[in-house]
Amino acid sequence: QVQLVQSGAEVKKPGASVKVSCKASGYTFTSYDINWVRQATGQGLEWMGWMNPNSGNTGYAQKFQGRVTITRNTSISTAYMELSSLRSEDTAVYYCARRRGTTVAYYWGQGTLVTVSS
Amino acid sequence: QSALTQPASVSGSPGQSITISCTGTSSDVGGYNYVSWYQQHPGKAPKLMIYDVSKRPSGVSNRFSGSKSGNTASLTISGLQAEDEADYYCSSYTSSSTYVFGTGTKVTVL
Numbered sequence: 227q228v229q230l231v232q233s234g235a236e237v238k239k240p241g242a243s244v245k246v247s248c249k250a251s252g253y254t255f256t257s258y259d260i261n262w263v264r265q266a267t268g269q270g271l272e273w274m275g276w277m278n279p280n281s282g283n284t285g286y287a288q289k290f291q292g293r294v295t296i297t298r299n300t301s302i303s304t305a306y307m308e309l310s311s312l313r314s315e316d317t318a319v320y321y322c323a324r325r326r327g328t329t330v331a332y333y334w335g336q337g338t339l340v341t342v343s344s
Numbered sequence: 345q346s347a348l349t350q351p352a353s354v355s356g357s358p359g360q361s362i363t364i365s366c367t368g369t370s371s372d373v374g375g376y377n378y379v380s381w382y383q384q385h386p387g388k389a390p391k392l393m394i395y396d397v398s399k400r401p402s403g404v405s406n407r408f409s410g411s412k413s414g415n416t417a418s419l420t421i422s423g424l425q426a427e428d429e430a431d432y433y434c435s436s437y438t439s440s441s442t443y444v445f446g447t448g449t450k451v452t453v454l
Contacts, residue, residue: 261443270347270448271382271390271433287442288345321389328378329395330435330443337389 228252230322230335237341243310246338248322255303256280259325262296262307265337266318273330274320277305312342348373348434348446355452361422364449366434367415372444374415378437381410381419385430393432394419421451429453 233247248260262274275286277296284296295308305322320338323331349367356362366373366381373379377397382390392401394410397417407422417436421428434446 263445271384271435271445273435273443273445276443285441327396328376328437329380329392330437331380331382331390332392332395332401334389334391 228324228333230324230333232320232322232335232338235339235341237343238312240313240342240344242312242342243308244312244340245306245308246320246322246340248305248307248335250303250305250324253324255298256300260296260298260305261323261325261330262294263321263323263331264318265321266315269318272318274307276325276330279305309340312340314342316340317342345372345438345440345442345444348436348444350432350434350446350449352447353450353452355454356421356424357454358424358426360424361420362424362451364419364421364432364434364451366417366419366436366446368417368436368444369415371439372436373412373417373434375439376437377412379410379412379417380435381408381417382433382435383428383430384433390433424453426453 229251231249256279261276277284279298298305322335324333326332381394384390397412398410
């Protein structure tokens with residue numbers, strides 16, 4: 227069965243960077259795009275960007291352009307999302323999700339809480 | 345890209361039907377049949393309930409159905425049950441080759 231397992235919670239100071247991992251299993255990693263979605267506490271879902279694990283091609287929401295980088299390591303079926311210049315407003319749960327067809331998030335990871343605090 | 349517009353809350357009694365709307369523009373909801381709906385219980389990851397406007401993934405109850413008219417998509421839950429109480433989000437592909445989510449709707453079972 228498809229599984230996306232994310233790395234554990236992180237606490238970062240303002241101005242720092244965070245890198246969240248998402249290990250895929252149960253399917254061929256390079257066959258499906260990975261999307262990243264975040265959710266601030268008590269707020270809605272926010273799409274951040276996507277990556278094609280086969281080509282490495284990426285696309286980002288305008289809001290995060292220049293601050294977010296999505297990469298992958300195909301040898302270990304793992305995708306990464308790095309967010310830089312963190313501020314308190316970036317405190318949120320970050321989810322990876324596997325695309326299927328035109329559906330942005332057919333399968334979801336369990337989420338990773340990133341807390342930004344001085 | 346602005347979030348798609350959903351009502352903040354919808355409520356209904358057990359057994360009733362409710363409908364949640366999701367309004368966008370011709371550049372997202374109205375331009376593509378690529379609308380999906382997600383259910384999220386507190387502290388849990390979202391779960392896909394409907395994709396491509398009206399298709400149900402395997403294992404999702406047929407009490408959930410989706411439709412679209414113009415720039416507005418809708419999710420209908422029939423035979424409302426206590427376990428349906430959750431937050432619901434719509435999502436759409438956009439003309440910028442990106443995705444956008446809705447503002448979210450809290451469903452309360454009275």
